[in-house]
Amino acid sequence: MALDGCGQLCKCILILFNILFALVGFAMLGLGLWLRFSSESRGFFNIDLNTQQFVIGVSVLIVLGAVILLVAVFGDYGACNENRTALGVFSCLLAILAGVEIGAGVFVYMRSDEVGEQLAKFYMTVYAQYVDKGDPGLAVTLSMFHNLGTFHSIILHCCGLIGALDPLVKKTCPETGIWETFTLPACPTVIVNLFESKAPLVMGLFLGTAAMLILALVCSSLLSKEIQRSQSSPPPYILLSSSTVLSPPNQDPVVFTPLPVIPGANAL
Secondary structure: OOOOHHHHHHHHHHHHHHHHHHHHHHHHHHHHHHHHHOOOOHHHHOOOHHHHHHHHHHHHHHHHHHHHHHHHHHHHHHHHHOOHHHHHHHHHHHHHHHHHHHHHHHHHHHOHHHHHHHHHHHHHHHHHHHHHHOOHHHHHHHHHHHOOOOOOOOOOOOOOOOOOOOHHHHHHOOOOOHHHHHHOOOHHHHHHHHHHHOHHHHHHHHHHHHHHHHHHHHHHHHHHHHHHHHHHOOOOOOOOOOOOOOOOOOOOOOOOOOOOOOOOOOOO
């Protein structure tokens, strides 16, 4: 179908967005399933109040990763094949995700103390299980916590329960210089302080993510309208049948003079 410049731009943006979205969803789903069915962490999912934060965190990873992957599949299919039905499903799911992001940001801002404490307990549960079992999935989870502030230290930049000198999780800690080795803080304290002192920043991260989803939603709506316009507009050419005869305009008809008959030609 022939799309104009705006339609082509929205199509490219949606394809790139959904590829990145699918990678994020696949990573979250894979990590969640690994933690859920790993032999070292499977016992957490028995009824135990001491591991409740871990169970909730892993369940959120699995559900959110599956939803993100599903949204990306509909978005990529609709954009690549210019399918309005798939784009409609993609837009609905994206609107729901954006609403959830906004609601989660407001909830975290209003209950920042409680959220920080629960996340710190989740970290300590993962820490204790990694020290006990050494599961690779738990190592990845700890590395995500420890290196979340490698580029933006205002978010998280910490290590273990005693800082960079913690020998039990040294492999998962961020690389530090000589001075930072002694000053890098412990993660539970950093997590609690983050939600207590920088709650507006955390809410801003949620709202920023929701803004990206809304931008993709706008692109999906524009692309759907462009597809509808291209389908309803007449084709720029005329279909000709085998019996159609076209005559040049404003031209006099051509008159053919009959040939003379030569006498005696029939006798030959």
